Amino acid sequence: MTAREALVALRGDLPQMLPGHVWLAGAGPGDPGLLTLDAIAGIVQADVIVHDALVDARVLALAGEGTRLEFAGKRGGRPSATQTDITRRLIELAQAGDRVLRLKGGDPFIFGRGGEEVLALAAAGIPFRVVPGITSGLAALAAASIPATMRGTNQAIVLATGHGAEDDTGLDWAALAQAAQPIVFYMAMRNLAVIADKLMRAGMPGATPVAVIGGASLAEERTLVSTLAEVAADVQSAGLAPPAIVVIGEIVRLRRRLKP
Numbered sequence: 169m170t171a172r173e174a175l176v177a178l179r180g181d182l183p184q185m186l187p188g189h190v191w192l193a194g195a196g197p198g199d200p201g202l203l204t205l206d207a208i209a210g211i212v213q214a215d216v217i218v219h220d221a222l223v224d225a226r227v228l229a230l231a232g233e234g235t236r237l238e239f240a241g242k243r244g245g246r247p248s249a250t251q252t253d254i255t256r257r258l259i260e261l262a263q264a265g266d267r268v269l270r271l272k273g274g275d276p277f278i279f280g281r282g283g284e285e286v287l288a289l290a291a292a293g294i295p296f297r298v299v300p301g302i303t304s305g306l307a308a309l310a311a312a313s314i315p316a317t318m319r320g321t322n323q324a325i326v327l328a329t330g331h332g333a334e335d336d337t338g339l340d341w342a343a344l345a346q347a348a349q350p351i352v353f354y355m356a357m358r359n360l361a362v363i364a365d366k367l368m369r370a371g372m373p374g375a376t377p378v379a380v381i382g383g384a385s386l387a388e389e390r391t392l393v394s395t396l397a398e399v400a401a402d403v404q405s406a407g408l409a410p411p412a413i414v415v416i417g418e419i420v421r422l423r424r425r426l427k428p
């Protein structure tokens with residue numbers, strides 16, 4: 169059975185990707201098992217896939233021989249495409265009549281700049297569809313046996329970016345500390361010491377548990393459990409590298425009961 173036949177058998181139809189249309193799809197955290205069926209439907213129909221660095225090679229390998237792959241992301245050392253370059257390219261490809269799949273790691277609307285891309289497509293009159301993906305924040309918690317919400321432990325969960333944490337303009341650290349709800353940080357590794365310091369200065373106890381989950385769902389997945397006061401030093405001595413999710417809050421203690 170081909171991928172197309174399997175999709176039709178499972179969904180009852182194959183959602184059609186039309187020439188001149190763009191699908192903005194999430195590829196999940198890496199493991200192809202966490203792809204959605206509609207992301208696969210996009211991969212098998214696209215004329216061109218414009219993808220980010222965090223899209224796993226096994227996912228891209230699902231593309232047919234005639235499908236062009238265009239890299240549009242950050243790659244160590246080399247200049248990366250700007251957001252303006254990327255949206256311009258998506259519009260150009262769609263206007264040329266291609267079926268375009270814009271494939272991003274995780275979910276395209278969670279710290280993936282998907283919002284900017286669909287705003288640009290809408291302004292240019294390009295028809296588009298958004299296919300959500302499993303965001304790495306939630307996949308990482310599942311991988312580390314940390315329930316994202318637990319009755320009696322938390323009533324909310326915050327998804328935050330650590331990018332720009334050193335500026336004084338972004339997050340309201342006092343509100344985050346006082347809310348006493350878990351915070352799932354993306355892109356936090358570079359600013360981990362700053363983040364921990366700002367939360368502790370805002371009143372969050374240094375003993376608050378923290379987990380750092382690197383390479384969630386991938387062969388290199390690693391989890392480190394620490395405290396707010398010690399996490400930056402612990403991550404450094406463990407040599408844990410990005411991509412990683414940092415989760416701060418009482419829910420981290422549940423891991424001990426699930427993974428003794």
Ligand SMILES: C[S@@+](CC[C@H](N)C(=O)[O-])C[C@H]1O[C@@H](n2cnc3c(N)ncnc32)[C@H](O)[C@@H]1O
Pocket residue numbers: 197198222272273274275276277278279280302303304305308353354355356381382383384385386410411412413
């Ligand atoms: C630009 S953001 C993209 C987030 C993505 N749109 C999502 O929903 O997961 C990149 C950040 O996502 C996180 N990330 C992506 N893939 C990951 C993975 N497999 N394991 C842990 N963190 C991951 C890291 O925090 C990384 O710095």
